[in-house]
Structures are given as structure tokens and as C-alpha cells.
Amino acid sequence: LRLFYRYRDLAPQLVPLDYTKEPDVKLPYELIGSMPELKDNPFRQRIAEVFSEDGEGNMSLDDFLDMFSVLSEMAPRDLKAYYAFKIYDFNNDDFLCKSDLEKTLSKLTRGELSEDEVKMVCEKVMDEADMDNDGRLSLEDFQHMIVRAPDFLSTFHIRI
Amino acid sequence: AKNGIIVLKRPLGTSSDSNSDSDEEEDSMSEGEMARLMEEVEEKKKLIATIRNKPWRMKRRLVLLREAQQFVDKFEGALGKGKGRKWYAYKVMMTKKWIKFQRDFENFRTACIPWERKIKEVESHFGSSVASYFIFLRWMYGMNLVLFGLTFGLVVMPEVLMGLPYGSIPRKTVPRAEQDTAQDYSVLMDFNGYCKYSVLFYGYYNNQRTIGLLKFRLPLAYLMVGLGTFGYSLMLVIRTMAKNADVGGGDGDEGEFTFAWKMFTSWDYLIGNAETADNKYASITTSFKESIVDEQENQKDENIHLRRFLRVLANFLITCSLGGSGYLIYFVVKRSQEFANRDDLSWYEKNELELIMSLLGLVCPPLFETIAELEDYHPRIALKWQLGRIFALFLGNLYTFLFALFDEVNTKLEEEGSIKNASIWAMKEYYANFSLPVNDSDATPPPMDPGDVILGPCWETAVGIEFVKLTVSDIQVTYLTILIGDFARAVIVRFLNYCWCWDLEAGFPSYGEFDISGNVLGLVFNQGMIWMGAFYAPGLVGINVLRLLSSMYYQCWAVMATNVPHERVFKASKSNNFYMGLLLLVLFLSLLPVVYTIMSLPPSFDCGPFSGKEKMFDVIMETIDLDLPAFMGTLFSYAANPGLIIPAVLLMVLAIYYLNSTSEAYQNANMELKKKMQMVSKRICGVPSDEDFNQEEPKKQHRQHQPGDEGPGGPAAQSLPGPARPAGAWLVSSRASCRCGTPETGTDQPPALSLWSEQRNPRSLKENRPRPEAEPPGRVLTCRKT
Numbered sequence: 001l002r003l004f005y006r007y008r009d010l011a012p013q014l015v016p017l018d019y020t021k022e023p024d025v026k027l028p029y030e031l032i033g034s035m036p037e038l039k040d041n042p043f044r045q046r047i048a049e050v051f052s053e054d055g056e057g058n059m060s061l062d063d064f065l066d067m068f069s070v071l072s073e074m075a076p077r078d079l080k081a082y083y084a085f086k087i088y089d090f091n092n093d094d095f096l097c098k099s100d101l102e103k104t105l106s107k108l109t110r111g112e113l114s115e116d117e118v119k120m121v122c123e124k125v126m127d128e129a130d131m132d133n134d135g136r137l138s139l140e141d142f143q144h145m146i147v148r149a150p151d152f153l154s155t156f157h158i159r160i
Numbered sequence: 161a162k163n164g165i166i167v168l169k170r171p172l173g174t175s176s177d178s179n180s181d182s183d184e185e186e187d188s189m190s191e192g193e194m195a196r197l198m199e200e201v202e203e204k205k206k207l208i209a210t211i212r213n214k215p216w217r218m219k220r221r222l223v224l225l226r227e228a229q230q231f232v233d234k235f236e237g238a239l240g241k242g243k244g245r246k247w248y249a250y251k252v253m254m255t256k257k258w259i260k261f262q263r264d265f266e267n268f269r270t271a272c273i274p275w276e277r278k279i280k281e282v283e284s285h286f287g288s289s290v291a292s293y294f295i296f297l298r299w300m301y302g303m304n305l306v307l308f309g310l311t312f313g314l315v316v317m318p319e320v321l322m323g324l325p326y327g328s329i330p331r332k333t334v335p336r337a338e339q340d341t342a343q344d345y346s347v348l349m350d351f352n353g354y355c356k357y358s359v360l361f362y363g364y365y366n367n368q369r370t371i372g373l374l375k376f377r378l379p380l381a382y383l384m385v386g387l388g389t390f391g392y393s394l395m396l397v398i399r400t401m402a403k404n405a406d407v408g409g410g411d412g413d414e415g416e417f418t419f420a421w422k423m424f425t426s427w428d429y430l431i432g433n434a435e436t437a438d439n440k441y442a443s444i445t446t447s448f449k450e451s452i453v454d455e456q457e458n459q460k461d462e463n464i465h466l467r468r469f470l471r472v473l474a475n476f477l478i479t480c481s482l483g484g485s486g487y488l489i490y491f492v493v494k495r496s497q498e499f500a501n502r503d504d505l506s507w508y509e510k511n512e513l514e515l516i517m518s519l520l521g522l523v524c525p526p527l528f529e530t531i532a533e534l535e536d537y538h539p540r541i542a543l544k545w546q547l548g549r550i551f552a553l554f555l556g557n558l559y560t561f562l563f564a565l566f567d568e569v570n571t572k573l574e575e576e577g578s579i580k581n582a583s584i585w586a587m588k589e590y591y592a593n594f595s596l597p598v599n600d601s602d603a604t605p606p607p608m609d610p611g612d613v614i615l616g617p618c619w620e621t622a623v624g625i626e627f628v629k630l631t632v633s634d635i636q637v638t639y640l641t642i643l644i645g646d647f648a649r650a651v652i653v654r655f656l657n658y659c660w661c662w663d664l665e666a667g668f669p670s671y672g673e674f675d676i677s678g679n680v681l682g683l684v685f686n687q688g689m690i691w692m693g694a695f696y697a698p699g700l701v702g703i704n705v706l707r708l709l710s711s712m713y714y715q716c717w718a719v720m721a722t723n724v725p726h727e728r729v730f731k732a733s734k735s736n737n738f739y740m741g742l743l744l745l746v747l748f749l750s751l752l753p754v755v756y757t758i759m760s761l762p763p764s765f766d767c768g769p770f771s772g773k774e775k776m777f778d779v780i781m782e783t784i785d786l787d788l789p790a791f792m793g794t795l796f797s798y799a800a801n802p803g804l805i806i807p808a809v810l811l812m813v814l815a816i817y818y819l820n821s822t823s824e825a826y827q828n829a830n831m832e833l834k835k836k837m838q839m840v841s842k843r844i845c846g847v848p849s850d851e852d853f854n855q856e857e858p859k860k861q862h863r864q865h866q867p868g869d870e871g872p873g874g875p876a877a878q879s880l881p882g883p884a885r886p887a888g889a890w891l892v893s894s895r896a897s898c899r900c901g902t903p904e905t906g907t908d909q910p911p912a913l914s915l916w917s918e919q920r921n922p923r924s925l926k927e928n929r930p931r932p933e934a935e936p937p938g939r940v941l942t943c944r945k946t
Binding site: 040041042062071084088101105108109110112113117120121124125128129149151152154155156157158159 | 280418419424425427428429430431433434437441445448
């Protein structure tokens with residue numbers, strides 16, 4: 001219920017209080033991206049795109065709930081891993097290829113690393129995680145790698 | 161999010177109660193149909209239970225949920241047979257109501273957790289590691305609250321309500337000699353005077369077997385609560401440790417996925433503040449650069465002898481300082497014993513002991529850190545050493561303090577003997593003097609004014625006083641350090657910056673960072689002291705509760721107002737259990753002195769609930785003899801027989817050994833499986849040796865099975881065969897979606913013979929292999945002979 005009020009607070013004039021008639025209301029990405037929990041997150045655009053139905057970042061209440069339930073602390077590890085994979089997959093091809101990794105890295109460091117360093121890091125990541133040696137990370141590779149990470153659960157988590 | 165889902169279920173879900181008007185239909189159902197229906201219902205129920213875990217869209221989930229619920233409702237009531245039907249329907253309804261009640265209760269419980277907002281604020285500014293300290297503080301507060309409730313409710317309240325009031329018996333009254341100064345502030349601050357003879361301390365409690373109308377057995381309750389405190393704390397700590405170990409997941413090799421983890425898990429999604437985000441970006445960049453440098457450079461120990469010598473030197477210095485601090489404390493305690501005999505003490509001399517201990521706790525850790533620079537370890541290892549040393553320091557201090565205290569107790573015990581005689585003598589004299597003026601020998605003389613009775617030195621109360629003073633001074637020192645170390649520093653830096661030569665904010669001294677490990681250790685040791693002192697001073701737990709409460713608000717404010725986020729990424733995720741383990745250790749160590757005193761030292765003869773007995777646990781014996789039915793007494797006497805206890809202990813030791821060895825066996829099996837998975841995944845589809853061939857087969861099917869196979873199984877199922885690689889025949893015959901080969905490749909290709917050992921470094925393996933590009937689908941791969 002708290003979530004519903006947060007959702008409504010973003011755009012009170014658009015969202016009705018009564019949801020039993022299942023109105024079809026979507027909040028545009030700009031509003032979502034300006035939420036205090038998300039506005040500093042470098043991946044907020046991707047998060048919104050992954051959870052929204054149209055892939056543009058416009059979210060209905062259902063999508064909103066989906067997003068926060070996955071990012072809450074009660075979501076199981078595998079579920080989070082699945083969604084994390086989708087978030088980091090910039091070109092939506094169900095694989096994390098080199099360009100996806102490069103984009104992730106640049107968003108993380110805000111362009112502070114040099115070309116060579118970026119290339120090196122991406123290569124190393126590919127080396128470490130790519131199990132089937134096809135040059136890109138599939139969901140299994142990603143999951144296999146991320147469920148071992150000790151702080152995945154604690155960082156991939158938004159409290160609301 | 162959980163709230164949201166639940167709320168949505170209510171208006172949109174149609175959970176009607178099971179309808180019993182479909183009775184007519186069931187009669188026609190046969191047994192087989194019934195069984196099948198039951199299965200389906202079970203399946204739907206399982207779906208409802210696990211629907212949260214599936215990575216589907218919300219809408220799909222809701223639709224399925226509604227379907228499943230309708231189905232279950234329709235047919236569940238129908239499953240009960242014949243006469244049992246109504247009972248079955250009733251049972252089902254009660255189960256549903258129970259589930260709903262549980263859910264509501266969970267909601268209520270989560271809403272009740274205090275300080276959630278505050279912690280979230282700290283988290284978004286400082287990241288999850290600093291917030292973990294506050295979460296730990298909150299957990300401690302909860303535990304102390306329960307302990308306080310126990311002590312207060314079962315020991316303090318009965319004594320206050322139903323026991324004899326102040327001034328009625330000697331142990332409860334301030335002796336006449338001290339009565340003039342009893343109300344002085346300085347005396348009260350020392351916990352003498354009125355404080356000493358109050359419910360706060362052990363000496364106040366009367367040793368009557370039962371008090372009040374309800375015949376409440378106070379001495380028994382006192383002992384039980386004292387032991388129960390430890391038992392409850394033990395249970396709670398172990399339960400939390402088990403929970404933490406569960407969440408922590410498996411411990412993969414540390415160096416296995418460094419870069420991948422750095423990339424995908426270093427951003428803390430909790431951060432909601434621009435300044436912290438900036439810091440986080442900077443720290444991520446720095447950490448990447450560091451790892452790159454680490455990778456590139458070949459670390460060779462230039463001078464291993466020098467390094468070893470420096471390490472030995474550092475350890476030697478640190479042992480010296482540890483020994484020095486231990487001796488200092490011993491010396492100060494001895495001095496305080498001498499002081500106790502004098503009267504004209506300055507404030508410093510009175511509180512010297514506590515001051516010294518707190519100061520040592522303040523000064524030594526930075527000293528250790530500076531000495532540790534000599535050692536030049538990897539930062540994580542250095543942190544562990546540092547924590548270990550601080551732990552040793554505190555432990556040493558505490559135990560020296562205890563030993564000195566025990567010396568004091570022994571002297572008091574000796575003193576007691578002589579005072580006992582003296583007081584009996586004084587009593588006799590008083591009666592003798594009294595009866596003189598009265599000629600009537602039948603009149604009984606009034607009892608002596610309680611203020612005049614000579615009281616023995618109540619050693620338990622003295623010990624309690626020491627602990628309380630220690631705790632209070634610890635609190636004061638902590639608060640002062642925060643005030644001066646953080647707040648004053650921040651104020652100075654902020655305001656002097658305008659008129660100072662160099663940039664105070666960027667260089668020295670700048671704002672302070674929040675010292676997580678120091679604070680956590682302080683908390684842990686404070687708790688240890690509470691555990692030790694709670695038996696002798698029931699009021700101590702109450703003081704601690706107040707302290708934790710105020711500490712929470714104070715430190716939250718201090719952190720937000722005066723600290724800056726850490727510069728380095730602090731990976732503290734595995735340390736949660738480390739601190740719990742520390743707490744457990746401290747619990748055991750503080751249990752020892754208390755149990756020792758209960759078992760072996762005789763209680764004071766005239767104060768406290770056990771006065772007059774030989775040993776404190778005689779109370780239990782008494783209760784068993786007098787209150788419980790006769791057969792229980794004989795039962796206990798049999799149980800206490802050494803002949804029974806020794807076999808029981810042996811049995812437990814054997815059980816521990818057995819469990820240990822099974823867990824080792826499981827771990828080994830785990831390692832084997834892991835190795836196999838790695839071998840399978842990192843190996844090129846080439847030629848294995850014979851033993852690999854036998855081992856691989858059963859593992860292959862196992863490997864590809866991933867969770868979430870319904871929805872996201874899509875991508876995996878359509879996965880394409882990748883690069884051109886030699887395809888082993890045995891590999892092809894297993895699952896079709898194996899990336900190494902296509903189904904077309906026949907089984908008649910003879911595998912090329914190149915044997916690789918298991919220990920081959922995967923990295924060099926990859927370097928030898930040409931880096932392939934993604935192949936278009938459907939290409940027939942040929943086996944390449946190496």
C-alpha cells in the first residue's frame with residue numbers, strides 16, 4: 001500500500017485512487033527516474049526499461065510493483081540474478097556481449113577510465129565469467145558467476 | 161513490495177470461501193478422478209506458494225494466481241468424502257483464516273520495527289557497510305530489552321512490590337556512619353550511599369524464601385534469571401549466526417571472479433544521495449585502477465628477509481604494548497584497593513581505574529595501526545590482524561581487571577569472618593545494655609536500629625559497583641570521543657578553513673570517517689561487561705538499555721552531521737558472522753567468571769538473596785527438597801550421579817565428532833562437484849582422458865539444469881552452437897543445447913588424443929586457443945585433430 005502511495009505521489013493528477021476498474025495508467029520515464037531512490041543510480045534508465053511493458057521506461061502500477069519487489073530484500077537470489085542480467089543487457093539480445101560490458105563500465109566509472117583500461121577490464125570479465133567460450137555471457141554464465149558473489153544480495157537492493 | 165502485492169491480491173483476487181453446494185457433483189466422481197483432482201489441486205497450491213519467485217510479469221502472475229485460486233476453491237471443498245466433507249471444508253476454511261492471520265501479523269511486525277527510516281537515511285548516505293553497524297546496534301537493543309524485561313519483571317518488581325521496604329532490615333539501610341553523606345552527589349556518582357542500598361545492586365535483596373501473598377520465591381528467581389540471561393543470549397546469538405550463514409551463500413574462491421564481481425556488484429543500489437554517489441563513482445574507478453595495476457604488475461618480493469624481519473619486529477612491539485597495558489591495569493587496580501582505605505580522594509583517584517581502561521581502549525588501536533604499517537600486508541589481511549589485536553587488547557584488559565577484582569573479593573571474604581564475629585558481639589552487647597534499665601525481664605527488647613547493625617563487606621555489591629562504574633565511564637568516554645573527535649573536529653575544519661593556510665577539508669585533518677570496526681568491537685565488549693555484571697547488579701541491564709537507546713540517536717546524528725563517506729570500498733559482507741562469532745566468544749568468556757562464583761564462592765552472610773547459604777546454588781537444592789514432589793528429588797539425585805553424567809558427556813563428545821566428520825565429508829563432496837563443473841565448463845570439447853570420460857557423463861546432464869526454466873529457459877533453449885571447436889563424440893551425445901557441438905556431428909569421429917590434466921591453469925588454456933567469433937547457426941562442426 002505504501003508503494004501505491006509512492007507511485008501516486010509521482011503524478012497525483014494522473015493516477016486515480018480507485019484501482020478496481022483497472023485503469024490503464026502509465027507514468028512516463030522522467031517521473032520514475034526522478035524518484036529519490038533512483039535518481040543517483042547510473043542504471044536507472046535500464047531498470048525502468050526492463051520493468052516496463054513497452055520497453056521505453058513508462059511504467060504502470062504493476063510494473064512499478066514488480067520493480068520494487070524484485071529489488072527488495074525478500075526477493076530470492078535467482079530472481080534478482082535474472083533481472084540483473086536483463087538490466088545489464090543494453091542491446092536486449094539476451095547476451096552480455098563486449099559492448100554491453102563496455103557500456104556498463106562506462107556508466108559505473110562515468111568515463112574516468114582510459115580506452116585501454118576499459119578494454120582490459122572487459123576482456124578480463126569475459127575471461128572470468130564466460131563458461132562456454134563463445135565471447136559473450138549468457139544467462140547461465142551470468143547466474144553462475146553472480147550467485148557466488150558475496151555482496152550481490154546486499155547491493156542489488158533498494159529499500160523503500 | 162510485499163505490502164503492495166498483498167493489497168493488490170485483495171481487491172483483485174477472488175478468494176471466496178469453499179462452496180459446499182457442489183455436493184451433488186462429487187457423488188459421481190470415481191476414485192481415480194478424485195486422486196487426479198487432488199493432485200491438480202496440490203499443484204495449483206504449490207504454484208500459488210511459489211508464484212512470487214517466478215520472474216514473470218506482474219499481469220501474468222496475477223492472472224495465473226486468480227485462475228489457480230479459483231480452481232482450488234472450486235474443487236477443494238469437493239475433495240472431502242461423505243460425512244467428512246463438512247469437517248474438511250471447515251478445516252480448509254480455518255487454514256485459510258490462519259494463513260491470513262499470519263500474513264497480517266507479519267505485516268504488523270514489519271511495520272513495528274523501529275528506526276527503519278533513520279537507518280535508510282544513513283544507508284543512502286554512507287552505503288550498506290556503515291548501516292550494518294546500526295542494524296547491529298538495533299539488534300543488540302532488542303536483545304537487551306528482552307533481558308531487561310526478564311530481570312525487571314521477575315526480580316526487581318517482586319522485591320519492590322512485595323519485599324520489605326527500605327530501612328527495615330540492616331541490609332537495606334545505609335549504615336549510620338554513612339548517613340550524613342549518603343545523599344551527596346559525589347557519593348551517589350560513585351554508586352555509594354543511597355545507590356548502594358537500592359534495588360540496583362545485589363545486596364539489597366532479601367533472602368526470605370518466599371515473599372508476599374503469591375509466595376514468590378525470590379532467591380530462586382534471582383538465580384534462574386541470572387542463568388536464563390546467558391541461556392537466552394546464547395540461543396539468540398546462535399540463531400542469528402545460523403541465519404547469516406544461510407544467506408551468505410557458498411564461499412567461492414576469492415580470486416575467481418574479481419573483475420566480474422567488481423563490475424556487476426560494486427554499485428550499491430541503496431545510495432540515494434548525490435554526494436555519496438560521487439564518492440562511489442570515484443571509489444569504483446579507483447578500485448578498478450588498482451585491480452588493473454595489480455594484474456599488470458608481477459609482484460615479486462624484493463627483499464623477503466627484510467619483510468620478515470619487519471613483521472617479527474612489529475609483532476614483538478605489539479606484544480610488548482599488550483603486556484604493558486595489562487600490567488598497567490593490574491597496577492591501577494592494586495592502587496585503587498589502597499585508595500579504598502583512604503577517605504580523602506580526588507575525583508581522579510576515585511575513577512582512575514575506569515579512566516585508564518577506557519583510555520587504553522582509545523589509544524592502543526591507532527598505535528597498533530601505525531605499527532602495522534611496518535608489516536605491509538594486503539589490506540584485508542591487515543584488517544584481520546588489526547581486529548585480532550584489538551580483541552586481544554580488550555580481552556587482556558578485561559581479564560586483568562577481573563583477576564584484580566577477585567583478589568579484592570578474597571580479601572573481603574576474609575574480612576567477613578572477623579566482621580561476622582564483631583557484629584554478633586555487638587548485637588549481644590546491645591541486648592545486654594538494653595535489658596539493664598528495664599526491670600521487667602519478660603519484655604522483649606526492640607530490635608536494634610538497622611542503621612546501627614554492623615554490616616559485613618558485601619563483596620557481591622562491591623563487584624556490582626565496579627562493573628556499573630566501568631560501564632558508566634565507558635559510556636562517558638565514548639560520547640566524549642564522538643563529541644570531540646568528530647564534532648569538534650568538523651566544526652574546526654569547517655570554520656577555520658576560511659582563514660587557514662592549507663585546505664583543511666581536503667588535507668589534514670579533514671572530516672572524520674565512521675570507524676565501523678572500532679565501534680562494533682566497543683559494542684561487543686560493552687555487552688560482555690553487561691553480561692558479567694548483570695548477576696551482581698540487576699540494574700545494570702536497565703542502564704544498558706538506556707545507553708543503547710540514546711546511543712542510537714546520538715550516533716545517527718553524529719554520523720549524518722560530522723562524518724563523510726568512506727573513500728575506499730569497504731567490502732564487509734563476510735564480517736557479519738565474524739562479529740557474531742566475536743559476540744559468542746565474549747559471551748562464553750563472560751559466562752565463566754559468573755559460573756565460577758556461583759559454584760565455588762560462598763555468598764556474603766548478611767546481604768543478598770543467598771545470604772546464609774553455603775553456596776549459591778543451594779537454593780536449587782532447597783527448592784527441590786521442599787517444593788517439588790518427593791520423587792523428583794530422588795530423580796535429580798540420580799541424575800546428578802557422576803556415573804550418569806560422564807557417559808552423557810562422552811555421548812555428546814561422540815556426537816560432535818560424528819557431526820563434524822559428516823560435515824567434512826559433505827564439504828569434500830561439494831569441492832569435488834565444483835571441480836567437476838569447472839572442468840566441464842572450462843575444458844574445450846576435446847579429448848579427455850579415460851577417467852574423465854567416465855566421470856563426465858553423469859555430470860553433463862546436471863550442469864545445464866538451471867532454475868527458472870519455464871520463462872527464461874527460452875534463451876537457453878534456443879542457444880546456438882558457438883565457435884568452431886573440435887567436438888568430442890561423447891559430448892555430442894548428451895543434451896542438445898550443449899554449446900560445444902551440434903546434433904549432426906556423428907558419433908563415428910575418432911577423438912584426437914591430447915590429454916589434459918585437471919590442474920591445468922584455465923588461463924593458459926584460453927591463451928592457447930584461438931579466439932573464435934560467433935558462428936552462424938546450423939554449422940556442422942568438425943573434429944579437429946590437435
